[in-house]
Amino acid sequence: MSRLSTMQLPAETWIPASWDEYLQMLDDLVDEKAKTYYNKGHLRIEMSPIGNDHASDHSILIYAINLFAAIKEIDLNGKDNCTYRRVGVREVQPDVSFYIGETADSVPWGTGIVDLDQYPPPNLVIEVANTSLEDDKGNKRLLYEELGVDEYWIVDVSNVELLAFTIENQGSRRIRQSQVLPGLEISLLEQAFQRTRIMNHGKVSAWLLTQFRNRE
Numbered sequence: 434m435s436r437l438s439t440m441q442l443p444a445e446t447w448i449p450a451s452w453d454e455y456l457q458m459l460d461d462l463v464d465e466k467a468k469t470y471y472n473k474g475h476l477r478i479e480m481s482p483i484g485n486d487h488a489s490d491h492s493i494l495i496y497a498i499n500l501f502a503a504i505k506e507i508d509l510n511g512k513d514n515c516t517y518r519r520v521g522v523r524e525v526q527p528d529v530s531f532y533i534g535e536t537a538d539s540v541p542w543g544t545g546i547v548d549l550d551q552y553p554p555p556n557l558v559i560e561v562a563n564t565s566l567e568d569d570k571g572n573k574r575l576l577y578e579e580l581g582v583d584e585y586w587i588v589d590v591s592n593v594e595l596l597a598f599t600i601e602n603q604g605s606r607r608i609r610q611s612q613v614l615p616g617l618e619i620s621l622l623e624q625a626f627q628r629t630r631i632m633n634h635g636k637v638s639a640w641l642l643t644q645f646r647n648r649e
Contacts (some may be wrong), residue, residue: 437521445565447475447572452521453535466607468514471524474578479565483564486590487563491528493629494559494622497641508537512555513646519549524574525579530555530582533613549580556613561583570596578603584613593626595619616648 442458443450444467450458451453455471458478462469468479468508483491496568502608504510512530532539533556540552558577561567569587571575577585578600585605599612611617628637 436520442478444480445568447472447477449474454610455524461553468525468535469524469525470573470576470623471522472572472579473522473556476562477568478584484563487561488625489629490590491561493625493634493637494561495636496634497622497625498557498614499527499583500528500638500641501614501645502533504642505614507533507614508535510534510537510540515555516546517549517580518546519552519580523549525558525576525577525580527555527558527577528561531557531613533557541595554580554582556584557586558584558612559586559588561588563591566591574598574605578605582610584611588626593623595623595626 434522450471451474452471455469455476458476459469462478470479491529495513498507499511501507510532514526514528515523515530516526517530520525524609532553536553536556540547544552544625558572558580560569565573566587574585574587581603582600585598585600588594589596597608597611599608609619611619621641625637625641628640
């Protein structure tokens with residue numbers, strides 16, 4: 434796969450490719466702001482610019498989860514756009530991911546790409562979907578099922594909705610309360626997203642703090 438053909442690859446679609454071709458593509462895109470995925474002989478590139486709406490939901494969600502964990506005294510380590518790799522088979526770069534509880538400290542400081550043959554997958558993976566919703570609900574959900582994460586969330590930016598799935602035995606089902614963050618209601622996070630449409634994050638953060646404390 435030459436540099437020219439790599440630069441001409443269509444974005445936001447799954448393309449047949451070997452693992453070596455995928456690695457070459459990563460070298461060619463080293464200066465580009467792109468998210469990349471690989472799953473058993475197919476690659477995907479996402480190069481859409483990150484706009485205000487996507488970035489805002491991304492930001493408040495990270496704050497909400499960290500705040501909830503702090504109040505509930507849950508051990509947790511969050512990753513923003515971290516790359517997880519199972520050499521030759523799969524690679525993912527979710528918008529947000531978390532190691533929670535007993536696995537919170539699984540990946541030591543100084544680690545680059547997280548080798549899933551050496552470290553466990555994150556407990557919670559989140560994709561913020563503005564232009565990628567159908568793939569996030571379809572192929573990526575299947576990918577994360579096979580990867581063995583415990584929970585997968587999709588933020589539907591346009592519809593102000595949070596789709597949460599628990600994953601067991603390489604399958605998934607919808608949930609309305611997190612199992613990896615016990616007591617965290619999905620509806621409460623959706624309310625927070627709704628509030629960000631009419632007020633700033635400082636006010637929404639104060640509201641979240643009150644809501645979490647009232648539920649102790």
